[in-house]
Amino acid sequence: MASNTTGGRETFDVGGELTVNRLGFGAMRVTGEDIVGRPDDEAAAKDVLRRAVDRGVDFVDTADSYGPGVSERLIGEALGDPDDVVVASKAGLLRNREGDWLPHGDPDFLKNQVLCSLDRLGTDTIDLYQYHRPDPDTDFEESVHAFAEMKDAGQVAHVGLSNVTVEQLETATEIVDIATVQNRYNVGHRDDEDVLRACERRDVGFIPWGPMYAVDEGDAGDALDEVAERRDATPHQVALAWLLDHSDMTLPIPGTSSVEHLESNLAAADLTLTDEDLATLNAVDPQ
Numbered sequence: 001m002a003s004n005t006t007g008g009r010e011t012f013d014v015g016g017e018l019t020v021n022r023l024g025f026g027a028m029r030v031t032g033e034d035i036v037g038r039p040d041d042e043a044a045a046k047d048v049l050r051r052a053v054d055r056g057v058d059f060v061d062t063a064d065s066y067g068p069g070v071s072e073r074l075i076g077e078a079l080g081d082p083d084d085v086v087v088a089s090k091a092g093l094l095r096n097r098e099g100d101w102l103p104h105g106d107p108d109f110l111k112n113q114v115l116c117s118l119d120r121l122g123t124d125t126i127d128l129y130q131y132h133r134p135d136p137d138t139d140f141e142e143s144v145h146a147f148a149e150m151k152d153a154g155q156v157a158h159v160g161l162s163n164v165t166v167e168q169l170e171t172a173t174e175i176v177d178i179a180t181v182q183n184r185y186n187v188g189h190r191d192d193e194d195v196l197r198a199c200e201r202r203d204v205g206f207i208p209w210g211p212m213y214a215v216d217e218g219d220a221g222d223a224l225d226e227v228a229e230r231r232d233a234t235p236h237q238v239a240l241a242w243l244l245d246h247s248d249m250t251l252p253i254p255g256t257s258s259v260e261h262l263e264s265n266l267a268a269a270d271l272t273l274t275d276e277d278l279a280t281l282n283a284v285d286p287q
Helices: 042-054 070-079 107-121 140-152 166-173 193-202 218-231 235-246 259-270 275-282
Strands: 003-006 009-014 018-021 059-061 086-091 093-095 101-103 126-131 156-162 178-184 205-209
Touching: 042 059, 042 070, 042 259, 070 086, 070 107, 086 107, 086 156, 107 126, 107 140, 126 140, 126 178, 140 156, 140 166, 156 166, 156 205, 166 178, 166 193, 178 193, 193 205, 218 235, 218 275, 235 259, 235 275
Parallel strands: 059 086, 086 126, 126 156, 156 178, 178 205
Antiparallel strands: 003 009, 009 018, 093 101
16 A cells, blocks of 8 residues: 555655655645635745645645646745655646636647646646646547656656546546546545545545535534534544545645644644544535
8 A cells, every 4th residue: 555654644655656744735725815816925825835844744736727827836936846845736727817717638738837837836847747627628538648748758757637537537547657636525525435446446646625625514514513522623623634534545635825724734633533533424424
């Protein structure tokens, strides 16, 4: 298995070689409102990024569409190109003026976007580059081949997928080694349980986006509140702890623009859920 425990902290080997702590940081929120434009305080955003790394976070996830381009640039300026931090980015989504997320998997577009990402991140090779979302107007295999070519060219070290089905994962693995899959997944949203299990079978990391979206959602919210009160924790911390316990393949990436919230999220790595807690959370009827 690609997961292990070192010094009491669980880790995962991305692509079988890049060892990271399983609780990472999602850098979507270091941008402006609605993930568009610059943050009000760029210095504060960079402080959050540096503080995350100082606190042991060594897996940072972003995308070219966050900003667009803003998150990648801030990471490059705040962190440089550190040897001890795995930086993951994505390509394949466009943002229009209304802030909509529009799939765009044209191979030429993707090959251009990796050049932009490399420049903004200030690196020669991106540790993990993910296809952000399959484009219904572009052949999926052609898009994946573009990522394979990026890897062959040394522009990216590892290739990942996002928002895919089991069938798409299987198709992609016939083209290039897939290191991770990033799909929506949390206590209250488990539609992609089959994708998670497929990742376990293939030793592929599973990055659950929206890991804390369920804290205010009906049955899931009630269960998280109940366990949080029992454990003297926050519902957000319980949601993250459940993901870490649920599978050795999960790599949660909670994001925030606040150092205070960052510290609270990272405390989830030290929260041990009891059998009673897990029974309460596992009994949630996912929406």
